[in-house]
Amino acid sequence: MESLTEYLTFTTKTRRAFVNITPQIEKLVKKSNVKDGFCLVNAMHITASVFINDNEGGLHQDYEKWLEGLAPHEPIEQYEHNKTGEDNADAHLKRQVMGREVVVAITNGELDFGPWEQIFYGEFDGRRAKRVLVKIIGE
Amino acid sequence: MESLTEYLTFTTKTRRAFVNITPQIEKLVKKSNVKDGFCLVNAMHITASVFINDNEGGLHQDYEKWLEGLAPHEPIEQYEHNKTGEDNADAHLKRQVMGREVVVAITNGELDFGPWEQIFYGEFDGRRAKRVLVKIIGE
């Protein structure tokens, strides 16, 4: 069994953002020399997501509006978690909708993707350095 | 390490549908000869899901109604993504709630399932051929 473990760091300029991280993951798959296996990509912070969807800016605006509707940032006082001094309870909720992690198949040494699949880092409480874990196992 | 990679294709007659794909996955587990490992099953399209829940028709009606409430198909113009000429922005949102993929344990050569677990393909923008990836690794 071959394996590779790497950590990527992201610091978004805005509180919420979606970053296409597919090129970085593709490079790590090549580096791993794994031809057949699994690639786990997960947010290491609990107010961020890693998910797979479309690289289309309009859709990302739709996600932003939709998630704000499902779990609004304000008023901050509506959340018990924010009584600890935080203001990011909504980010913990949004991350559950979008997910913590993806597991992607590696076939013939590449991410085995459908035509539009791209991997995104979803940030819901940004403006500070946060990490993403990439672990590849296989042969 | 043993592995098996297969692609299943689904063309639903309706825009939205839930299809029980457990029998197909069970056959692939047998074919793989893996006795102990992981089985990844994921939608390769970003307006579809693979998820595990109950094989009960009433519940599937509840999912349909609930998801329409959370992310309505119409009016189409409410979504930025649909300004690209698409009408499936809601499908990209519904898929995030239901999930892209499942990872299932294989133990003693079988899917290691609880009493009611079944694997479903969830279609939110159907009436065309779409693929599901099955990758099994283990020993």
Add this chain to the structure above:
Amino acid sequence: MESLTEYLTFTTKTRRAFVNITPQIEKLVKKSNVKDGFCLVNAMHITASVFINDNEGGLHQDYEKWLEGLAPHEPIEQYEHNKTGEDNADAHLKRQVMGREVVVAITNGELDFGPWEQIFYGEFDGRRAKRVLVKIIGE
């Protein structure tokens, strides 16, 4: 390839509850002797979740309130599934938001976690014994 398969059983006193199961999973990682690999933790019942988030009681109250807003338990008659004699349709919906499973990287023989990541069992139809599967593979 090394592997370990174990089943944990939980019986919550209340219909809904969040239980921090990280210490049990850490023990199983040690027991597995896997230094580098993947740890799958999944609910075996379809009205329960396994998810990763913050071990903060206020946040768990926020999840409880938020999920009740997204998929209310009552009135029971609003759900087709409950016409089968069940009263837990809401639990099947809540579990989709929170997720069935997590896949966690194991590095240097330990769960490769960010600073606040903890694994929770999320129960949405409790007061009876339900199982969680832990499957570890790697080297």
